[in-house]
Amino acid sequence: MPDTPLREAEHLGRSARHRRIGDLLADAGDEWAAVPWFYSAYHLVKAALLVDPIWSDLRALQAISADLIPDDRFTSRHHGRRRRTGHAKEWGINELVLKSYRPAAGSYERLHQGSIDVRYGAGLRAGALSALRASVDEIHAMHADGELAAPILRPARDEES
């Protein structure tokens, strides 16, 4: 967990700011839009993780994965890891999106890869910028519609009783 974790409103504020900057860059035809767009999505997911009721329901949480614990929502890693010597799994945001917000996983991954291409690679491939705009639109729409929320699953024995 970071030393000074942001609160939900702060994540939403950062997300909105990154979105605006990304839109301005995209309107100017600059591929760097992929970077703030990705971090706009990142902060929306972080905000959703903070308030999602699944994290206060340990049984429902562990119905998603037996490895999940409430503090996992505070991860700031993109990718997880699992130390071999008896340590618990450390989750990455990408993995939490996959397990908890599956419908958003495609858009989130595209944005992440776009930001990697811009920062570390040879840049965005042709056609990627408009596709990434659609991806960030989708993540924002899902958040606005309350769809960044984990499905509340229950162990099978609950359904039998």
Place this chain on the structure above:
Amino acid sequence: MDDFQALISSLGESVVTYVGKDRLQSLYVFGDPGDMAAAIELGLAENTWEFQQHAIDKLIEIREMFLDEVSISYRFVTPDSSSAEATAARQPDFSMV
């Protein structure tokens, strides 16, 4: 071949199967047994967003399949940077991506 090496080998085979051999120009799968993590580097046969998007969709499926066993990161490389010589000359570091 130990269990982790077998896992990494299986992961590589899954990438070839799911992404499609004809869509890949190069593929390197690096395993980190200490973290039970894998870093995948893909060179695509066509340097297009369509090929990349397809590969991303398939890598999501693969990450889902292997999630209980190994954490996966990946990135795409362009043909010039994906040569065997270039890859062998460095250690993969995906920690910041």
